[in-house]
Amino acid sequence: MAVIKYFGAVAEITQCTEEHIEVKNETLSDILEHLFKKYELQQLPIHIALNANLVSIEAETAVANTDEIALLPPFAGG
């Protein structure tokens, strides 16, 4: 199972800091599209890390069940 980690305002909406999903042949953008729709995340500026590396969302990246995907919004407060 791939691990999805949520941070900041994203975790507030998903109401959890991580979840596990079974990946078959979906690409990174397929998974993100599913999550954005499921949690209605379209209004947030979200950046994505795959296995702790920031990546472009547009890329057709393959995802394995051992991968870790992080949804990172910038924080503004101080």
Next chain:
Amino acid sequence: MIMNRYSRQINLPQVGISGQQKLTDAKVLVVGAGGLGCAVLPYLTSAGIGNIGIIDGDTVDETNLHRQTLYAEEDINLSKAKTAADHLKRNNSTVSIQTYEVFLNGKNALDIISKYDLVIDASDNLATRYLINDACVLLDKPFVHGSVHQFEGQVTVCNSQNGPTYRCLFPEANGNVQNCEEAGVLGTTVGIIGMLQANEAMKLILGIGELLSGKLLVYNSLTSLQHIFSFSKKQEPVIDNAFYAIKYLNSNVRNQSITEALQNGITLIDVRETGELPSVEHPNVLKLPLSALELNLDSLNPENTYAIFCQSGIRSKQAANILKQQQFKSIICITDGAEAISKLLKNEKSIH
């Protein structure tokens, strides 16, 4: 006597007399004397950073006291930059502290930042964070970014030795990002993040350890877990004089805090939708929801200056673009979102 004062850090082989000299020679600008600034500043001062700049145009508010530990009850309504400096000088009279009782903006940023070697981004809104990034890139200065959302914080070192910048990490995107006023924050969380920033600053000045350059540290104070994400330098956008001028100087859209706008008596436009709370009733405020703005342009005069606000500062940007396209001469985006609204409400109370 001075060396005695610093003997405990000089005793570290990684610091020594030469390290202390680096700290004495360092010039560090702290942008923002809020929660992060109040955590960063005492440690920079007590370590003997020779030249410290503090820039903040805000005054101390009662709601700051739970996390902005440099201020006392009697400091309410006083300048944060000046009050912080007075407090810090009591700890270390040997450091030179320059205060700027204004907000960092496109016009003053290059001049002020050019006087320093290192900038600490302890601001509280994304517009200022991108401004710090762009000015630092243009002037080739490193900066230490710190930011907080509720129980989480982010720290990274940007533009160090031509390393990745904040735009490489988070390209500017539309969307809703809350500040501390909206999201809430615990004093200890912002304190920890400020301390991590001060620690990166010390390492950078001393040239020791591994910097969080090209690395984003995300800390969660509820779980005590931290994650580090890597990011690399991007070629786009090219931040040069032209980019800076278009974004911050030539534009008829400017960013301003609500305090500045109120001082200047500018007409404010609330672009939140009808029914969004809290409702603001103020003689200087027009209510024109973003969704209906284009239909209501006739009620505005393109020759006048308007300051636009919303809940978080995102819709005000979209509204500003609409007015810009309609050739309005002077548009101000209020950067402090919901905080602007609460200050307006307070102002409203003082009027009645």
